[in-house]
Amino acid sequence: MGVAFATADAQVSRADPEYTGPDRIEEWSDRRILVVTPHPDDETFTSGGTLALLAARGNDIQVVVYTTDNAGSRDPEMTKDRLKAIRRAEEEEACRILGIPKENIHWLGHDDGMLEYVDRRELTRQVAREIRRFKPHALFSVDPGSPSEQYHKSDHRSGAIITVDAIRAARWRLYFPELEAEGFDAWSVPLVFFYYSANPNYTVDITEVAEKKARASAAHISQFGSLVDRYDPGKVDEQRKVWAARLLERAERENDRVVERFRRSEAY
């Protein structure tokens, strides 16, 4: 029993306390934000409210997507090329709703579910290049520490690790020196917000944009509901409305406020 208590204590002590300092990202304006996401829906589902708040305050938000998300359908008539086009249009619509123009979405173009089989060095270089290009004041990506991301979901597992490796490679000029030759100088990302975290320490009140986030999430309608089994374009509008209402109802709440939670990490 003593051992069990010791284990429980150790687990509790590993979690960071909630950040209560003065630097609230949701109050930023005129800064650069970079989102690096495995699939074109993860950032909407986890961070869409925070991104909508940041977009409304005039921050420059750029989104880098690892995969084209071209495999997640059970429709017997679906093809990879068609699904890739559907997912691209859905991401553009979701970003439009959040206030991010489609020109700010950058597709690395890897196959859905196959990120672990992409050359790791090349993939890290690709992301480091994007970090050095956009020079973000804050970066959003998948938490490499949560059990689901560590063990279960391949593109998340891989994307999470590659992102943190790329943050390091962006910081040191002698990692990928060819990037410096291309004009992409070293950049230290000062602040990282990890989503899908098992140890969140930062809570954003997104109540005022919760409805907007639900609509943006429902824009990814081929990812869930009946359209996963059979993609019928005639049902898209109706299903988006149904799911926007459902997602708003299911949104994470704390004291009647709708919230998003992240693991905030300084000077990564």
Ligand SMILES: [Zn+2]
């Ligand atoms: Zn995903």
